[in-house]
Amino acid sequence: xxxxxxxxxxxxxxxxxxxxxxxxxxxxxxxxxxxxxxxxxxxxxxxxxxxxxxxxxxxxxxxxxxxxxxxxxxxxxxxxxxxxxxxxxxxxxxxxxxxxxxxxxxxxxxxxxxxxxxxxxxxxxxxxxxxxxxxxxxxxxxxxxxxxxxxxxxxxxxxxxxxxxxxxxxxxxxxxxxxxxxxxxxxxxxxxxxxxxxxxxxxxxxxxxxxxxxxxxxxxxxxxxxxxxxxxxxxxxxxxxxxxxxxxxxxxxxxxxxxxxxxxxxxxxxxxxxxxxxxxxxxxxxxxxxxxxxxxxxxxxxxxxxxxxxxxxxxxxxxxxxxxxxxx
Amino acid sequence: xxxxxxxxxxxxxxxxxxxxxxxxxxxxxxxxxxxxxxxxxxxxxxxxxxxxxxxxxxxxxxxxxxxxxxxxxxxxxxxxxxxxxxxxxxxxxxxxxxxxxxxxxxxxxxxxxxxxxxxxxxxxxxxxxxxxxxxxxxxxxxxxxxxxxxxxxxxxxxxxxxxxxxxxxxxxxxxxxxxxxxxxxxxxxxxxxxxxxxxxxxxxxxxxxxxxxxxxxxxxxxxxxxxxxxxxxxxxxxxxxxxxxxxxxxxxxxxxx
Numbered sequence: 001x002x003x004x005x006x007x008x009x010x011x012x013x014x015x016x017x018x019x020x021x022x023x024x025x026x027x028x029x030x031x032x033x034x035x036x037x038x039x040x041x042x043x044x045x046x047x048x049x050x051x052x053x054x055x056x057x058x059x060x061x062x063x064x065x066x067x068x069x070x071x072x073x074x075x076x077x078x079x080x081x082x083x084x085x086x087x088x089x090x091x092x093x094x095x096x097x098x099x100x101x102x103x104x105x106x107x108x109x110x111x112x113x114x115x116x117x118x119x120x121x122x123x124x125x126x127x128x129x130x131x132x133x134x135x136x137x138x139x140x141x142x143x144x145x146x147x148x149x150x151x152x153x154x155x156x157x158x159x160x161x162x163x164x165x166x167x168x169x170x171x172x173x174x175x176x177x178x179x180x181x182x183x184x185x186x187x188x189x190x191x192x193x194x195x196x197x198x199x200x201x202x203x204x205x206x207x208x209x210x211x212x213x214x215x216x217x218x219x220x221x222x223x224x225x226x227x228x229x230x231x232x233x234x235x236x237x238x239x240x241x242x243x244x245x246x247x248x249x250x251x252x253x254x255x256x257x258x259x260x261x262x263x264x265x266x267x268x269x270x271x272x273x274x275x276x277x278x279x280x281x282x283x284x285x286x287x288x289x290x291x292x293x294x295x296x297x298x299x300x301x302x303x304x305x306x307x308x309x310x311x312x313x314x315x316x317x318x319x320x321x322x323x324x325x326x327x328x
Numbered sequence: 329x330x331x332x333x334x335x336x337x338x339x340x341x342x343x344x345x346x347x348x349x350x351x352x353x354x355x356x357x358x359x360x361x362x363x364x365x366x367x368x369x370x371x372x373x374x375x376x377x378x379x380x381x382x383x384x385x386x387x388x389x390x391x392x393x394x395x396x397x398x399x400x401x402x403x404x405x406x407x408x409x410x411x412x413x414x415x416x417x418x419x420x421x422x423x424x425x426x427x428x429x430x431x432x433x434x435x436x437x438x439x440x441x442x443x444x445x446x447x448x449x450x451x452x453x454x455x456x457x458x459x460x461x462x463x464x465x466x467x468x469x470x471x472x473x474x475x476x477x478x479x480x481x482x483x484x485x486x487x488x489x490x491x492x493x494x495x496x497x498x499x500x501x502x503x504x505x506x507x508x509x510x511x512x513x514x515x516x517x518x519x520x521x522x523x524x525x526x527x528x529x530x531x532x533x534x535x536x537x538x539x540x541x542x543x544x545x546x547x548x549x550x551x552x553x554x555x556x557x558x559x560x561x562x563x564x565x566x567x568x569x570x571x572x573x574x575x576x577x578x579x580x581x582x583x584x585x
Contacts, residue, residue: 193443195433198422202430205419212417213431214402272421 075271088236121229
């Protein structure tokens with residue numbers, strides 16, 4: 001009898017450690033909602049402008065974080081995503097302009113951008129998987145390369161303005177949010193239902209056992225770094241669409257947000273755990289904190305402190321969770 | 329009985345070191361062959377040759393009487409030669425079913441796309457554990473295997489091999505990391521495999537285990553075959569003597585004089 005109750009209690013605690021990002025997000029939203037009702041007399045969340053602004057703000061870091069989720073599950077990290085996003089933002093503008101700035105030119109621009117990103121991801125992946133360079137260093141190298149390449153491609157102005165009807169549509173209203181949502185759904189499916197996802201977890205859990213089970217670990221890792229870079233590329237394209245200009249530093253601040261979203265969402269930096277829905281919640285928490293603090297008129301710098309505290313908290317919970325599992 | 333797996337005159341060198349010199353072995357269905365020897369005697373090297381990890385410089389392998397050429401461990405597994413490593417090679421973060429099927433997941437069509445058939449994986453996981461008479465609560469069956477005990481994890485590794493129709497099962501120190509009751513359980517499992525006609529090659533430091541379960545003992549010393557004995561015709565002293573050879577004999581003489 002006592003065994004069962006201890007088991008139940010552990011089960012409840014384990015459930016809580018899994019669900020806390022949802023509860024935290026809910027708490028945040030409730031807090032801002034109550035504040036808005038009392039102080040401003042209108043709704044925080046049920047107000048199209050705010051909801052859209054939060055989701056738009058979350059979109060770009062979320063795209064980066066989606067690829068990053070796969071990388072972190074394999075116990076790697078991709079530090080290059082921020083500047084790969086910037087490079088992509090510039091490349092899509094430049095190539096579209098160079099090929100005539102038509103709708104077809106836009107497609108060429110997007111294809112070229114994804115190709116550039118795929119190559120960048122292939123290099124990172126090859127460094128990590130085949131040449132044994134630690135992910136932290138390999139992708140830090142690509143961070144520098146993409147950063148330089150982005151500014152060089154942008155030319156003297158550092159940003160490239162572009163006025164293209166297709167691109168404008170892509171950046172209008174809910175479109176970036178819907179694009180991000182669809183991609184997120186697809187990647188959630190890939191991670192949870194396919195062999196590609198299963199092998200991603202297996203590699204993060206025990207690289208050797210994955211290799212012994214016949215999984216081509218090196219190839220799989222390279223694919224994952226390519227995936228990560230391509231999602232950064234899509235982030236860059238969406239950025240250029242929203243602002244009608246590509247900037248080489250478009251993703252500079254998004255790198256850490258993307259890692260934070262993955263970690264808050266329940267992934268361990270030691271690999272083996274994490275999922276796309278968790279990452280979504282993590283990104284939303286960050287966006288709600290950032291937007292909400294501005295909304296209640298707190299000095300913008302408090303955002304950094306708040307997000308920092310949440311990251312530390314989530315890592316502590318992750319470690320505590322592991323201890324509980326071992327105790328059970 | 330005709331051996332299912334045979335290695336004839338295997339030699340392998342690493343740099344200038346001869347790790348195996350002209351070693352032969354054979355194992356029949358339903359037989360447990362123990363490999364004994366001191367550290368560095370070549371036991372691990374030998375099983376790595378048999379499981380396709382190393383390629384011998386000389387000598388041949390035969391499976392069911394036919395010459396066997398192994399390019400890699402996958403090749404060996406396709407033939408039904410499964411290896412359970414000391415560290416078990418389980419993905420700790422995955423559940424029992426995922427580990428049994430790792431690299432060979434069953435798929436089914438859902439919403440027009442091929443997805444992993446998790447219900448089948450769970451069903452098979454339960455069947456495999458039942459077959460080995462291992463009790464794992466339903467809740468833990470679906471959780472990561474790191475929450476299971478060493479013996480349960482060992483059973484999963486064995487279960488995986490049997491599920492994939494292992495005809496030859498190579499086990500490297502299967503009880504090294506286990507407590508006494510769990511060691512006993514693993515020994516029982518090996519007896520069970522024997523009864524099912526699986527040929528088992530067992531590496532162990534533990535003479536108690538070897539005498540408890542093996543039919544034949546092959547002793548290696550410095551890469552060479554030091555001797556081969558039937559369990560019922562030998563004892564621990566003789567095996568130890570074969571393992572340490574002259575060194576042991578020398579000490580014994582020294583103490584005697």
